Every structure is written in structure tokens, then in C-alpha cells.
Amino acid sequence: MKPDACEFRRAVCEVVAAIPAGMVATYGQVACLAGWPSHARMVGRVLSCVGAGEGIPCHRVVGASGRTAPCWPGQAAALRAEGVAFRANGHVDMKRCQWDASALLPL
Numbered sequence: 001m002k003p004d005a006c007e008f009r010r011a012v013c014e015v016v017a018a019i020p021a022g023m024v025a026t027y028g029q030v031a032c033l034a035g036w037p038s039h040a041r042m043v044g045r046v047l048s049c050v051g052a053g054e055g056i057p058c059h060r061v062v063g064a065s066g067r068t069a070p071c072w073p074g075q076a077a078a079l080r081a082e083g084v085a086f087r088a089n090g091h092v093d094m095k096r097c098q099w100d101a102s103a104l105l106p107l
Contacts, residue, residue, distance in 0.1 A: 011035055012046045015101075019060040022083045023099040024092050026064045033101055044069075060099075066091035 011034035019025050025033075027040040036042070047058045059078040062068055066087070068075040080086070085093040092098075 008034065008036060008039070008042065009046050012043050013050065013054070013056050016047065016056050016058060016061060018101070019057060019099050021057075021060075022097070024060050024062050024066070024079065024084060024094070024097050025099045025101065026094075027061060028064060029099070029101065030061055062092050066094045068092070 012030060015030050015033040016025070027043045028037075030043045031037055031040045034043070043061070047056075047061060050056045050058050059072075059075045060082075062075075062079075068079070068091075076086070076090070079092065085096045087093050
């Protein structure tokens with residue numbers, strides 16, 4: 001089923017806004033929490049269009065391996081400023097910094 005673009009964007013932004021400082025979520029995790037588990041790539045597209053003035057912490061969303069967006073050099077610096085730990089390979093330490101959003105999941 002194809003998501004309604006406005007509803008999908010709203011759901012994605014709502015989930016991303018809930019990610020606490022110092023933590024990260026994956027694109028797939030955001031897609032699941034937004035109610036569209038097979039739409040991780042669309043999460044990336046939505047976030048690439050979010051304006052800086054919207055106050056959505058897009059920098060807190062990374063790839064499943066902890067990789068930051070290659071076309072966004074400031075993402076890693078923004079995460080480091082919040083205390084996010086990185087591994088030697090430059091990826092976020094997902095074991096330490098991945099957001100546990102289980103409280104947001106429906107029972």
C-alpha cells in the first residue's frame with residue numbers, strides 16, 4: 001500500500017522529533033515507528049526536504065550500520081556535539097547510542 005505523502009511526512013517528522021538528544025535512530029526504525037515498515041528509503045527522502053527552521057532533529061537519523069549521510073558533512077559534528085559516541089571506522093556506536101523506542105510501540 002502506498003502511503004499518503006502528507007500523512008507519511010507528518011508521521012516521520014513526529015517520530016524524528018521524539019528522538020532524544022545524544023541518541024540516534026535508523027531510517028528503518030523511523031519507518032516502522034511511523035507505521036510504514038518497508039519505507040526506510042522514503043524516510044530519507046522526507047528528511048532531505050525538511051527545512052532547518054522546522055526544528056526536526058534530522059541529524060539523529062543514521063543508516064542501520066551507524067553510517068552518517070555521506071552528502072551531509074555536518075551530521076557527524078552535530079551528533080558529536082550531543083555526545084553521540086563513534087567507532088573507529090567513523091560510524092555511530094549503535095550499541096551505545098541507538099534509541100530504544102519500545103515505549104512508542106503499540107502493545
